[in-house]
């Protein structure tokens with residue numbers, strides 16, 4: 001029998017996994033084990049509390065499962081604002097990913113990566129220039145929480161999938177990771193504090209809806225004009241805007257989401273003029289949404305430029321006609337390359353070359 005990594009197993013299935021391998025008292029053991037490896041962050045069998053898990057139990061566990069650390073810290077950077085910390089970590093096989101912790105009062109939000117690189121190729125995003133190198137396993141995603149908590153001594157209160165990768169393109173691992181973040185026998189993070197940010201894959205949004213996945217979802221719209229979307233999000237060529245917006249409407253209705261959050265990266269000369277504001281008003285009919293305007297962080301990609309404060313103010317002034325809540329979100333740590341869309345610079349310098357790069361065309365509805 002193969003030895004799955006304990007962190008890759010949904011805690012809701014842990015008891016069945018133990019039972020199938022002949023463990024006794026599987027249900028209470030599974031609960032204790034889930035807490036030990038997720039919330040308490042044990043990274044090896046030796047780190048399991050000896051009082052709760054006797055020698056014989058640990059020996060048998062070791063025969064049946066893996067529990068080795070799979071991310072190794074390569075670099076850690078703290079922003080000058082003292083609220084943001086970024087880790088660059090190496091994965092088995094040599095690829096690297098980044099994750100960022102942002103402190104806000106007593107809350108600590110971890111922005112996690114779901115893939116090494118990304119196949120979506122968004123032209124404003126540094127990660128998009130890397131291509132897809134590989135998906136992360138569920139346990140590699142949640143190990144970022146364990147790593148950040150051990151390093152800082154702080155409890156992670158919120159998780160956002162806004163690091164490297166498109167989370168819905170690594171659907172199964174991301175959903176398992178979310179279950180283990182949320183369950184009381186896992187990290188115990190509130191479902192309202194787990195956010196999946198997607199570039200907008202309608203078939204995957206519909207799958208989330210039909211499976212009644214309860215995590216918060218943010219959709220990176222960036223434009224309500226199909227041609228502009230295609231220019232800045234190449235994968236949008238495969239998914240027409242009406243289909244995406246229908247998937248969002250269905251999700252909002254079925255999951256009783258009061259407000260859908262739509263992300264809108266502000267790119268002067270591209271998506272901030274009157275025509276784009278009118279398109280928002282026209283296309284988003286029937287969706288109750290909050291618009292998160294993110295002034296572009298300079299990533300040196302796509303030939304774009306960052307908007308000035310006056311340009312952002314003029315744009316949000318035009319948005320008033322839409323009668324929807326608008327938030328302007330400046331990225332924490334952006335001066336140090338830790339902001340939205342900036343994750344990749346250090347990664348590119350450590351990853352080996354020659355990996356497969358998946359073109360956007362691999363997606364199908």
Ligand code: SF4
Nearest residue numbers: 118120122125128165
């Ligand atoms: S913005 Fe997100 S989906 Fe687009 S390339 Fe970057 S990481 Fe991928």
